[in-house]
Amino acid sequence: MITANTPVRIGTKTAKNRITMAPTVKFDWSDDSGIVTERSVRHYAARAEHGAGLICVEATCIAKDARLAPTQLGLWDDAQIEGHKALTDACHAYGALVIPQLHHGGYGTHPACGEKRGPSETPWRDGVAREMTTDEIHTAVKQFRDAAVRARKAGYDGVQMHACHNYLINNFACALNRRTDEYGGSPENMARFGCEVIRAIREACGPDFIISMRASGFDPSEEEARKINACYVEAGCDYLQISSGYEDPEKFPHDETLPYNRIADMGVRMHDYFRGIVPVSCVNGIRTPELARYLIENELVDTIDIACGLLADPALSEAILNGTPYEKCRGCLRCGYGPVKKHFCPAAMARGVTE
Ligand SMILES: Cc1cc2nc3c(=O)[nH]c(=O)nc-3n(C[C@H](O)[C@H](O)[C@H](O)COP(=O)(O)O)c2cc1C
Numbered sequence: 001m002i003t004a005n006t007p008v009r010i011g012t013k014t015a016k017n018r019i020t021m022a023p024t025v026k027f028d029w030s031d032d033s034g035i036v037t038e039r040s041v042r043h044y045a046a047r048a049e050h051g052a053g054l055i056c057v058e059a060t061c062i063a064k065d066a067r068l069a070p071t072q073l074g075l076w077d078d079a080q081i082e083g084h085k086a087l088t089d090a091c092h093a094y095g096a097l098v099i100p101q102l103h104h105g106g107y108g109t110h111p112a113c114g115e116k117r118g119p120s121e122t123p124w125r126d127g128v129a130r131e132m133t134t135d136e137i138h139t140a141v142k143q144f145r146d147a148a149v150r151a152r153k154a155g156y157d158g159v160q161m162h163a164c165h166n167y168l169i170n171n172f173a174c175a176l177n178r179r180t181d182e183y184g185g186s187p188e189n190m191a192r193f194g195c196e197v198i199r200a201i202r203e204a205c206g207p208d209f210i211i212s213m214r215a216s217g218f219d220p221s222e223e224e225a226r227k228i229n230a231c232y233v234e235a236g237c238d239y240l241q242i243s244s245g246y247e248d249p250e251k252f253p254h255d256e257t258l259p260y261n262r263i264a265d266m267g268v269r270m271h272d273y274f275r276g277i278v279p280v281s282c283v284n285g286i287r288t289p290e291l292a293r294y295l296i297e298n299e300l301v302d303t304i305d306i307a308c309g310l311l312a313d314p315a316l317s318e319a320i321l322n323g324t325p326y327e328k329c330r331g332c333l334r335c336g337y338g339p340v341k342k343h344f345c346p347a348a349m350a351r352g353v354t355e
């Protein structure tokens with residue numbers, strides 16, 4: 001029987017168990033330089049020490065003018081490699097695999113960092129995103145590739161592309177792409193940009209380098225999302241983590257009697273489609289050992305991604321693996337999405353965390 005403790009093959013590497021720490025940006029933990037700080041090293045090392053088999057480091061920008069916030073971590077410059085090396089060494093010491101999530105803000109670029117841009121001209125939040133030229137698309141492919149090469153130099157086991165949540169790769173692969181050239185129209189064309197990124201990284205970093213996509217399970221529809229993700233796999237993606245994108249998750253046909261939520265369900269259903277082809281992970285609302293084990297032991301997914309639960313207490317991994325105590329995430333979302341200088345998470349505070 002497969003349990004959370006069962007190792008899992010990802011590309012040519014093996015994660016020692018089925019628990020993945022999901023990427024979570026930390027606002028203000030770095031500065032305009034995007035360099036990894038000691039605080040981040042301690043943060044990720046603690047999650048590795050408590051047993052997560054794979055650590056996916058937060059959205060890390062590939063170009064300074066494509067950041068989602070002015071203090072976002074980066075891999076756009078060689079000067080950033082050393083800080084990442086400290087992070088990978090610290091996580092590897094505990095036997096975890098570790099990959100950064102490579103990110104381009106696309107429509108969601110912070111106005112203080114650069115122009116909002118993407119496949120088509122689109123009203124987006126407080127402005128209008130501009131259509132990218134073909135040359136700019138090719139430049140973005142190279143920026144992803146160069147960031148992956150830096151990641152490899154920093155000792156990462158691979159990279160994950162941020163291809164969900166309305167950032168650039170997802171912008172191409174959703175209903176807001178109205179291009180009429182080779183980057184728009186059919187699912188294959190909507191996937192083209194992501195596939196070019198995958199191929200460029202594979203060529204530059206070789207076969208022993210995990211290439212993961214954190215992709216949407218419902219853009220522009222479930223069926224088209226499958227086709228787009230199949231293109232990514234065909235191009236060389238080793239590992240799919242499924243989350244939401246542009247489409248409203250409320251429209252996803254989800255059976256409310258299931259013990260997991262509708263975004264996690266997108267991953268479960270994508271796993272059904274890719275079973276035995278590449279490992280597939282689901283995310284969202286997995287905050288208890290019981291639900292984590294249910295998803296793994298029933299082979300509904302290959303790995304589980306946990307964000308808030310592991311921010312609340314890194315010991316959640318051991319609780320899943322060994323049944324030991326942990327501090328449960330309250331689900332309040334006070335851990336994120338704003339400039340967080342202090343720790344506002346009540347579960348972390350209950351553990352005595354002060355920074
Ligand atoms: C503080 C915070 C930061 C996040 N940053 C990222 C990120 O960098 N990349 C990403 O793909 N998702 C990000 N997310 C989304 C999480 O990875 C995850 O999909 C979401 O929180 C749902 O999972 P959970 O219920 O286990 O928290 C973030 C979520 C939070 C709460």
